[in-house]
Amino acid sequence: MKKTTFILVAVSAAVLAGCATVGREDYKKAAQEMFFRSFETKGIATVDRLNQDEIQAACSEAEMNGKDLDEKLRARLEAAQMATIKPPSDGKFLGDWTKAEKIAQSGVGMAWNNKPGTVNGGNCFACHQLTKKEISFGTLGPSLYNFGKIRGVTDPNSPAAKAMVEYTWGKLYNAKAFNACTNMPRFGHLNGLTETQLKDLVAYLLDPKSPVNQ
Amino acid sequence: MITSNLKVLGCVVAAGMLSTGPALAQSEAEKAIDQYREMIADGNPADLWEAKGEELWKKKAGPKNTSLEQCDLGFGPGVLKGVYVQLPRYFADAGKVMDLEMRLSYCMRTLQGKDVKDAEYNKGDHKDIISLATYVVTQSKGMPVNVPQDHPEEKRMYELGKQAFFYRAGPYDFSCATCHNADDKRIRLQGLPNLTKNGPAGRAFTSWPAYRVSNSQLWPMQQRLNDCLRLQRFPHPKFGSEATVALSVYMGVNGKGVPSLAPTIKR
Secondary structure, three states: OHHHHHHHHHHHHHHHHHHHHOOOOOHHHHHHHHHHHHEEOEOOEOHHHHOOOHHHHHHHHHHHOOOOOOHHHHHHHHHHHHOOOOOOOOOOOOOOHHHHHHHHHOOOOOOOOOOOOOOOOOOHHHHOOOOOOOOOOOOOOOOOOOHHHHOOOOOOOOHHHHHHHHHHHHHHHOHHHOOOOOOOOOOOOOOOOOHHHHHHHHHHHHOOOOHHHO | OOOHHHHHHHHHHHHHOOOOOOHHHHHHHHHHHHHHHHHHHOOOOHHHHHHHHHHHHHOOEOOOOEOOOOOEOOOOEOOOOOOHHHOOEEEOOOOEEEOHHHHHHHHHHHOOOOOOOOOOOOOOOHHHHHHHHHHHHHOOOOOEOOOOOOOHHHHHHHHHHHHHHOOOEOOOOEOHHHHHOOOOEEEOOEEEOOOOOHHHHHHHHOOOOEEEOOOOEEEOHHHHHHHHHHHOOOOEEOOOOHHHHHHHHHHHHHOOOOEOOOOEEEO
16 A cells, blocks of 8 residues: 555656646757757768857857856857967967968868868868958958058067957967857867968968958 | 057048048949849759659659659658748658758658758759759748748747857857847848848748859759858858758748849849
8 A cells, every 4th residue: 555655646646747838848958869869970071079168158148048148158168269369389479471372272171071181271261351362252241351560560579560460360270269159160279271371371361461461 | 568548549531531432333333233134044054943843753763663752841751832931840750940941851761761962062963953953942932931930949940040040159159149139231242131130030031942043054943042051151051950040030030021032043
């Protein structure tokens, strides 16, 4: 008798608990589980890419709800991204701007159809205007036309330009350090581009002789 | 080494920036693109796939030597008119929400007894699915998008599709929203519809299947999503997977009421 009563109570409690969660499904969790059932590793694009880091998760949530990040959270996330920015291993931020156009034009890399060892591009023109000549540019990001000129950079190697040079490196390396939910990829931190490529792009943006500043 | 003082410096400069560069060249390029679109709209090679699709729909095939004419695409066996604008939807016999391609694959399997090979774009049975899909969508041309949200599973797929749409992941941190959550943006010279808004969502939703001039291929929606996800640097979406159907539901529901364009012609 007592045993039956106990079992009945336990079952009722379980049913009631179930009822309490119906209609309040954790869609976020369900979506993530759905992703792992829906995708498979192909080439270099492995399923672990579906794991979000904290900033990806926070920005997805904020964007979906049409809200800005909480100020404290934003500050913490940006600081954490800032901490990932490493200077070039030889301390020289400026590369060869003559090699940069190729990097800016190429959208190759990081996708499942790219073989390991592919030279990645930055695909800068997908989102940004950069030079007078290239009219096939996107508008997802702000125009970078005359980037160095506008900022008054006349000699990128001078002490006067040091701060701007390091800022430019920082933006390319990890744009999320400056704006947590920017759409710009973290080219240095997540290894989309090599150190050399990043240096070439810094020069491309800042050198007065670069087509960006004509 | 890199301090947050630089962040302030950057913000100040960015705020002061006003120039958007040589704007005149930009509008000339866009004018040329509009002219190009007008030119290619006159005669759509998708007609060839549509004709092939009609043939396949009526042809007896597979171990059961049956046509697809009894296939239920949502309005009962064999009904074609208006079904495309009400897909994806929940199908009780399959126990899940299916899009058009999934449902065609299902009918090929259950009615015709085929061991359907549909995992790869335009290979095996998927070749036929492309043609069949093109045939079916033509029967809904001009009809208003009306993706159902009656069944709990349909509602659930909308919510999961929404989560998926905003899900930033991978080495570029891209989500669908990265490109498709704003007005008047483009990638290179390709305009990007804001898929959170009714008009653009409905037009985009009913733009696929489309004949793509640039690679002479007919792309149904699954292939369009596949290629988006490739460039988002995601891993590979399985054909007809839940995530792809959920995204379709999200787009379709957002696009409610918009007159169907499919099949279209694209660059």
